[in-house]
Amino acid sequence: MRMRLKLKTVFVLYFTVSLLGLIYALMQLDQQISQLRGELQKLQEHIKTSELAKKTDVPRIYVITPTYARLVQKAELTRLSHTFLHVPHLHWIVVEDAPQPTLLVTDFLAASGLTYTHLHQLTPKDRKLQEGDPSWLKPRGAEQRNEGLRWLREMGAAAEGKEAAALEEAVVYFADDDNTYSLQLFEEMRYTYRVSVWPVGLVGGMKFERPVVEDGKVVRFHTGWRPNRPFPMDMAGFAVSLRFILTTPQARFDGDAQMGFLESSFLQHLVTMDDLEPKADLCTKVLVWHTRTEKPKMKREDALQKQGLGSDPDVEV
């Protein structure tokens, strides 16, 4: 009996001690876990509120940007990328007017931090603006926008399952590299059933052009020039659902379109005025501006180069 008791006591003691140790260890672990969970939650909230740009549970926006080599190209792409970095779930399709991708744009995109696709499509010489031509003589960027559309359709045809479902919701916007875009603009266009529209500031010799909305419908256009064009709107003034682009393969830009008819050449395949979805508080807010950047003068550069004292050509500008 003594022996039995002794053994039992040892066991009980041992058991009790190890149980207490276990409980202590579990409590420690539990505390650590809830601490970690708390930190995690804090970080998640932090990200949610202050870094929406990585949000992927909203429809994707494909932005097609034609671009061409010129002195201000890197500067323009730089400030444009700073805007796009704030926009959740944006995929940038950059289409160079070049026979092959340039090093400048390739390096720029790789360092941009954005999700992107880098394409190129050279404008045929007879369709290209020549040095000294007024900018309105020929539409610029038509071939590049069509190349962007081609890529989207190819990708759309190959998409399956979850990705195909995501594409159903996506929207496509044509954003030139010199315009100025508010962040709100992208939230306005994000939910587009077919074609959504809004005002564009500082375009066409006007403070703004815009669709005029009555009873929730676009009934005419406020524009300074040929209001009877099918769609007297700037490229920056509309977005199209990707679903609609994929199911309307004939919709493309006509590089031979008359001045001011490029947008119409694309949109008339897709909608009538009656179908347009007015955004930006029924087209009463200007959220995008058709800014234009001056061509920098190189008078002194040219003079210095003649003396062999020009700026180092190895420095990228």
Next chain:
Amino acid sequence: MRMRLKLKTVFVLYFTVSLLGLIYALMQLDQQISQLRGELQKLQEHIKTSELAKKTDVPRIYVITPTYARLVQKAELTRLSHTFLHVPHLHWIVVEDAPQPTLLVTDFLAASGLTYTHLHQLTPKDRKLQEGDPSWLKPRGAEQRNEGLRWLREMGAAAEGKEAAALEEAVVYFADDDNTYSLQLFEEMRYTYRVSVWPVGLVGGMKFERPVVEDGKVVRFHTGWRPNRPFPMDMAGFAVSLRFILTTPQARFDGDAQMGFLESSFLQHLVTMDDLEPKADLCTKVLVWHTRTEKPKMKREDALQKQGLGSDPDVEV
């Protein structure tokens, strides 16, 4: 003996089972903890790389931006704010050339998401560029930059304790609202002892102007015009430590400075060429561009307004 054995067996069995259970539970918890740790680390890295903007353990950058009412003002401020939103610990001092703060800038800043101070300082009429004057005739923004400096000095004089210590580390940059700034530029200027300098692209009729560095020192300037000015540099090409501005109250911009001498009028109070701290890989990288935005033509707007059909003046552009 049988009884003892039986009790022992029960204890041993119980002990073994509970030990196994314990080990299993611990392993589970451990797994959960390392999973949580992994997630936490991922999120932390994510924040570190993609959301530096909230970082406050780096020297503060005060950016002084003179601005004035014009058609492209809101567009310019908009894209500039998108750049600044990516820069950690930036405080934007916006100084309007206006008799009082305008509604447009007030509303814009309030919605910008940036830390800012909104000032105003009207340029005296005799110092102001008149409609049609060439932009180089009189320096623009001198009074506004001086007002920004005045505010900094007033704030510096009032600061105490931790805030005063933070100001010791801060840096001041003069950023016009039409230039283009890379994000890297701000990290280059952030650690400035006295005056840091770097190249500026597309300025002065050149591809770029820059300080020329030999053996780590600025020895001359690459510029297309009057290289013998005390500091032949653009406003966008330097930053000054706040400590240095606070201890040199006489340093200010001379609104009557000759064309091209405005920067020198300020800098010559502060440093000699020998003191300049070259940044941007010893001044071999262009990280800021002196872009200029075209003044929008309002020909059609004017024509329509004469017919009473102009753009709605209640819509802010």
